[in-house]
Amino acid sequence: MSAYTELMAFQRQTEALGQVAGRLGWDQVTMMPDGAADQRAEEFAAMEGVLHARRTDPRIGAWLGKIEAGGLDDVAAANLRHIARSYERSQRVPAKLAEALAKLSSQAQRIWSEARAKEDVAAFLPALEEMIVLKREEATALANGGNAYDALLDDYEPDTSGDDVAATFDAMRPRLVALRDKVMGAEQPAPLSHDFDEQKQMRLARALAKTFGYDMSQGRLDKAVHPFSSGSGQDVRITTRTALNDPFNCIYSTIHETGHACYEQNIAPEHLLTPLGAGVSLGVHESQSRIYENQLGRSRAFTGWLFGQMKDAFGDFGVADEEVFFRTVNRLNKGYIRTEADEVQYNLHIMLRFDLERDVLAGKLEARDLEEAWNTRFEADFGYAVDRPSNGLLQDVHWSCGLWGYFPTYALGNVYAGCLYEALRVARPNLDTELAAGELAGATGWLREAVQVHGGLYKPRDLIERASGQAPGEAPLLSYLDSKFG
Template sequence: MKNNQAYAELMAYQRDTEALGKIAERTGWDQETMMPQGAADQRGIEMAAMEGVLHARRCNPQIAQWLADAEAADDVAAAQLYQIDRSYKRAVKVPGDLAQEMARVTSVAQGIWARARAAEKVADFLPTLREVIALKRQEAAALADGGDLYDALIDDYEPEATAESLGAMFDRMRPRLVALRAAVLAAEAPAGLSGQFPQDAQLRLARDVATAFGYDFTRGRIDLAVHPFSSGGGNDSRITTRVVESDPFNCLYSTIHEVGHSSYELAIDPDYGMTPLGHGVSMGVHESQSRIYENQIGRGRAMTGWIYDQMAARFGPLNVDGPEAFYRAVNRVHAGFIRTEADEVHYNLHIMMRFDLERALIRGDLAVDDLEAAWNDRFLADFGQVVDKPSHGVLQDVHWSVGLFGYFPTYSLGNVYAGCLHRAMRAAVPGLDAQLAQGDTSGAVGWLRENLQRHGGLRKPRDTIAHACGFEPTEGPLLDYLEAKFGELYRL
């Protein structure tokens, strides 16, 4: 077979696999937003069947032959072959019946977790969690080739990262974060925002803010979910948010966060559509987009000034007086229970705790029955607070119910990448704050689209960040940014 023919046949086959994967992903979106509760068991069967079809396609021996025969004509083709080869080598290690059972169990587990969370009953979820972990350990053992089980799972979300490298990064970050937290909490805290903010008005604001951040509603939509997420890509990338009527920042910043994820997917070069390069290259890089949208842009003084005007126009006078007080309220530091509501100073400490706990679960060093106590003990040690209820503790995150072990550390890695991107963007885009103060994000998001988002999976994760920034990523820019921002805010 001629090399160009083998490549063409492989890419045609891959496009169908990618299309089926999009259908499966949209089915998952429906489960979290619109599916009737009574359909959970049936949906599990449907998801397992779809996973069976996808797994068989991903393990097709013909892929190996195409890979052997194909020759890359350029850098894009080389990247396509690299990604297909990587996916194939991982897929063939996992038995098909195991892949299907994981799809079924994790689909059903989401509903069990949600009900246990609503009822504040950890015991109702533990048997299911035990089953999920057993399946994930089987998968990790198949992938690891005798190596570290947790590393094998991390590789699904952040290729070439390891527990050792991530742990070393956390060890370097922790002293400066803890010192900053101590200094901030010892200073006088600004007033927080209070009041009642009706759901419909919050959702209208969320939609308008999403539009201001460049979200394309002709290829996306906003819905409500227990745990906000984004889903899809190409010409169909959807987001969800949630509403607490006493806390409009929950809805507002969840929306901006998910817009960052979805905008990455929507900005990828259309020529990469329905190919391995047509989606974000890793969860760490993906998270860099959601975090820079949410924090460095969305919580910055310039953008919060515009958001203040929008809120005052919609909700009437606020209890914080003026844009500067509003900026301080948005960035108020407090040691809360909930990761998704955590301020920038505390956020990475939440991730470090989860990283240690889930690594212990996968390695067998922590029993599922001991997880709640371990969580509560660690939270008291790290945050100085006693967890008052499971939804504020071990039941707050959806991730473990759906088998996303190895995913949590990519949140902090995304923060690190966002710190690097922010430094580079500030140097490259003149007059950025003047634009943002008018609600004009085009300079910021345009820079991100051009330098990172449009390239999709063309480069490896760290190379993607280095290409955008012009320097190798480290945690230094993030920590410098946090110390400068909160040092000024709290007059340290």
């Protein structure tokens, strides 16, 4: 048996155990009884201990040393690239730190959820303080003398630095603010004012997930406080949420998570339980969820079809026609919640979080400073004050579960989606006709073949360039937003 074969057999088991750990996380926020939280934290820590030991196993280094890279095909070379990168990074993080982070992440999510429900920042601060201490320790270990924030960002978007992200954001911010101010100065349609049965919302959500290509035989849709997608290959699960007077929350959360899930379901089967068997980066992942949700799901053509589905599901809900419905779906409004933000303002929410994260990792902000810093920055960026913690510091789950360096990938995903959408419209000249009929197979099929099927085969920016025919940049996204909203 060759060294490569032995290495991949070992890696397959590691990947399978990683899927089991992910299922623990899914269960925690969907099905787990409240009283199981402390035990679940121990289970997470134990699983992370096993995974960390496998990722740092000395045999990996020995196998890598025996493999002649020159004779490998593209798939084998990509597998080795991912394994070597994981091995090198994992060795820098002590096992006790990895286990402590896994345990705290489980505990802190519960603390965050309870604090959010009670609008009680003080109840969350001790867990947040401990998380910041551990993440700084991890970042220092991973950075190995380099930039701490970049070390964490590299977990989610390899080969990208905080300075790269900042430059992109600096280029985007003036045009986004100018467009926001222009559109907000015009008359906006009224929000929906009816109540929408939540069981009917979930039935429509399941139908929409299938319309966008989600395979329910290898997945399921449940409810969670914060929608997410979990798993890869043959078991990919999504969640959404409902609000009695806001069906768009459920509809577009579902379409968004369906984009993530279809990426994982559509990766080539031969990559299953290998390093190539998952999305290559969070930015690329977000490009799929955002293009499903926005360029396709909020388009004039598709909302015309969706209007009919809404009337079938809920009867007359107070919207006169397809054009008013399109404008209602895409209305700009003063709001606090990132996941509910319109396309124009969404990236401004990410920029706020990105700057706060960098300041925390640099030691310029502590946990006790974050609420005031958040509120001050929000009012400066959006022109009105945060009214309560669940609309401010406590709105996102990410920091409680250790996802520091993650937020920029949301905006990078929008940038990538802008590039892909330009190419999609060229490849599918009848796209609007298809969307108007509720036919998504053409668009999602193109995305499957251009992006999703490859999994982790290519590096993130290389994959977007291969798919779109251009190096990733913010110009296509800004042009799309100007055209749609301007």
